[in-house]
Amino acid sequence: MSIVERQPPLDATERAAIAELIAHYPTARAAAIDSLKYVQQRRRYVSDGTLHEVAHLLGMSAAELDEVATFYNLIYRKPVGEKVILLCDSISCWITGRDQLAAHIHQRLGIRQGETTADGRFTLLPIVCLGDCDHAPVMMVGDTLHGNVDTAALDAIFQPAESDTP
Amino acid sequence: MSAIPRLPLTRNIRRGAAPFSRAEYEQADGYLAVRDTLGKVEPASLIALIAASGLGGCGGGGFPTGRKWQLMPGKDQRPGPRYLLINADEMEPGTFKDRLLLEGDPHQMIEGIILSAYALQADHAYIFVRGEYLTAIERLNHAIAEAEAAGLIGENILGSGFDLSVQVHGGAGRYICGEETALLNSLEGRRAIPRSKPPFPQVNGLWGCPTIVNNVETICNVPHIVRYGADWYRGLGVNGALGTKIYGVSGRVRNPGTFELPMGTPMRDMIEDHAGGMKDGYRLTAVLPGGASTAFLMAENLDVPMTFADMAKHGTRLGTGTAIVLDDKTCPVGFIANLQQFFARESCGWCAPCRDGLPWVERTLKSIEAGEGRATDLDLLLEMTGNLGPGRTFCALAPGAMASLQSGLQYFGPVFEQHIATKACPWT
Ligand code: SF4
Ligand code: FES
Numbered sequence: 001m002s003i004v005e006r007q008p009p010l011d012a013t014e015r016a017a018i019a020e021l022i023a024h025y026p027t028a029r030a031a032a033i034d035s036l037k038y039v040q041q042r043r044r045y046v047s048d049g050t051l052h053e054v055a056h057l058l059g060m061s062a063a064e065l066d067e068v069a070t071f072y073n074l075i076y077r078k079p080v081g082e083k084v085i086l087l088c089d090s091i092s093c094w095i096t097g098r099d100q101l102a103a104h105i106h107q108r109l110g111i112r113q114g115e116t117t118a119d120g121r122f123t124l125l126p127i128v129c130l131g132d133c134d135h136a137p138v139m140m141v142g143d144t145l146h147g148n149v150d151t152a153a154l155d156a157i158f159q160p161a162e163s164d165t166p
Numbered sequence: 167m168s169a170i171p172r173l174p175l176t177r178n179i180r181r182g183a184a185p186f187s188r189a190e191y192e193q194a195d196g197y198l199a200v201r202d203t204l205g206k207v208e209p210a211s212l213i214a215l216i217a218a219s220g221l222g223g224c225g226g227g228g229f230p231t232g233r234k235w236q237l238m239p240g241k242d243q244r245p246g247p248r249y250l251l252i253n254a255d256e257m258e259p260g261t262f263k264d265r266l267l268l269e270g271d272p273h274q275m276i277e278g279i280i281l282s283a284y285a286l287q288a289d290h291a292y293i294f295v296r297g298e299y300l301t302a303i304e305r306l307n308h309a310i311a312e313a314e315a316a317g318l319i320g321e322n323i324l325g326s327g328f329d330l331s332v333q334v335h336g337g338a339g340r341y342i343c344g345e346e347t348a349l350l351n352s353l354e355g356r357r358a359i360p361r362s363k364p365p366f367p368q369v370n371g372l373w374g375c376p377t378i379v380n381n382v383e384t385i386c387n388v389p390h391i392v393r394y395g396a397d398w399y400r401g402l403g404v405n406g407a408l409g410t411k412i413y414g415v416s417g418r419v420r421n422p423g424t425f426e427l428p429m430g431t432p433m434r435d436m437i438e439d440h441a442g443g444m445k446d447g448y449r450l451t452a453v454l455p456g457g458a459s460t461a462f463l464m465a466e467n468l469d470v471p472m473t474f475a476d477m478a479k480h481g482t483r484l485g486t487g488t489a490i491v492l493d494d495k496t497c498p499v500g501f502i503a504n505l506q507q508f509f510a511r512e513s514c515g516w517c518a519p520c521r522d523g524l525p526w527v528e529r530t531l532k533s534i535e536a537g538e539g540r541a542t543d544l545d546l547l548l549e550m551t552g553n554l555g556p557g558r559t560f561c562a563l564a565p566g567a568m569a570s571l572q573s574g575l576q577y578f579g580p581v582f583e584q585h586i587a588t589k590a591c592p593w594t
């Protein structure tokens with residue numbers, strides 16, 4: 001498992017970046033989501049320790065910040081793989097075969113919704129309509145949007161990952 | 167000088183190509199409306215112009231924009247910060263029109279914001295973009311930087327004495343953020359749970375200050391109305407409607423996509439002419455005219471003009487104007503079950519009928535779809551459409567969810583019964 005379960009304390013760069021985010025708003029709390037997204041980008045997910053530290057910088061209690069963190073689906077409070085696959089499960093993608101794609105991902109990577117591959121490369125999560133329904137079925141892999149996805153496209157996307165692994 | 171456009175919103179959009187830079191946008195007469203207005207036109211007369219144009223909210227409600235703006239207390243009555251908040255949290259299933267405007271012409275968005283903020287005398291504008299719209303966020307930030315460098319955003323814009331800051335705020339998910347008071351909570355760094363109204367955001371919005379919340383498409387219309395006038399705008403529509411609309415369609419049509427068309431264009435024209443009709447081997451059964459919260463419009467009513475009033479005559483709503491087609495190879499029960507799964511998951515959890523009722527509806531529909539339905543299920547589902555209907559829950563999410571279920575039970579009753587009687591889905 002390549003996922004780090006414990007996260008180091010925030011370093012000077014991270015603290016400065018969060019201070020900068022706070023400066024954009026009339027209240028520190030308004031920078032909560034920006035700050036969580038920022039640390040998550042660097043650490044993949046927000047551990048308890050990181051949450052405590054960020055809460056302190058925002059002048060919030062850890063419980064208050066966790067209330068926010070656990071509400072939003074793009075904030076991960078548990079470890080995720082290197083890349084998160086967000087496979088749209090809303091209506092236009094459902095009509096055009098997203099369930100078959102989910103089945104193919106399961107067959108190919110061995111993961112279902114909410115699971116991470118054994119090599120820690122991918123986590124599969126459901127997502128609401130990605131606003132690209134004219135290219136349904138749609139998914140995001142990491143920061144990249146993929147439209148008109150079929151099983152061949154899935155194979156191509158997962159290919160490099162496999163050839164890297166000895 | 168560009169010609170007077172008939173389809174203003176998309177005139178600069180070159181699909182698949184990069185959006186206009188500030189220089190290109192200005193070459194196409196962009197920011198002329200800002201240059202002609204700031205410090206030269208009274209903010210109040212700008213609000214009157216928008217009211218006279220009849221521009222309505224394009225987020226799904228259709229509420230007159232000018233009227234909304236007039237409800238904001240004046241700067242003399244309420245000194246202190248004032249906000250313009252652009253709702254770019256596009257997450258209604260089947261809706262993909264704001265993505266086009268944000269990615270395709272970010273300077274049009276910015277110009278609309280500058281003019282609207284000036285009319286409202288707002289000093290800060292936030293664009294709340296859903297977190298997954300990374301390209302839109304990047305392009306907006308780039309456009310804002312270009313506009314700042316050109317003195318179009320910032321302090322004392324073009325020597326007019328008007329100051330404005332514009333900031334993009336990326337969201338972190340959850341459909342309920344699109345509800346305007348939940349959007350305020352989310353931007354303040356709280357759970358996106360709707361607030362009770364009144365007070366309305368116009369009076370008590372972000373951090374207790376007067377705030378106008380408008381959809382992307384609504385504000386993108388503003389520069390054109392300022393430039394060409396209210397009469398020009400009103401004259402763009404057909405079948406008694408005014409303006410243009412970014413319509414769209416997804417599902418098994420030949421060319422799914424977004425199309426800017428005169429407001430009031432019949433649904434059939436969009437589907438058959440612009441989207442190329444159904445794919446070979448599929449027939450259209452019904453459509454949801456404007457996203458997951460709208461009721462079914464059956465195939466025989468396809469000639470209806472796509473306006474708020476005409477859709478209401480057929481028991482549905484125009485919603486976001488982006489239609490989802492239900493075809494004859496897709497099971498209506500499965501279709502509705504998918505919609506309910508969405509609403510059940512996206513319920514913010516604040517009020518019990520929605521939080522507990524929607525998962526119950528989802529499970530019941532999925533069991534019917536799986537051939538495990540009971541004869542009594544249909545009466546119970548019908549009862550739920552009343553229990554979760556308008557006025558029974560804290561916000562409009564649950565009633566929106568019931569639109570497809572209620573109309574689905576009405577139009578596809580025999581299909582539901584067949585599932586239960588034969589203990590199987592006829593489509594699988
Ligand atoms: S109706 Fe649903 S989404 Fe709206 S406040 Fe109640 S629980 Fe939240
Ligand atoms: S339904 Fe999947 S992108 Fe809209």
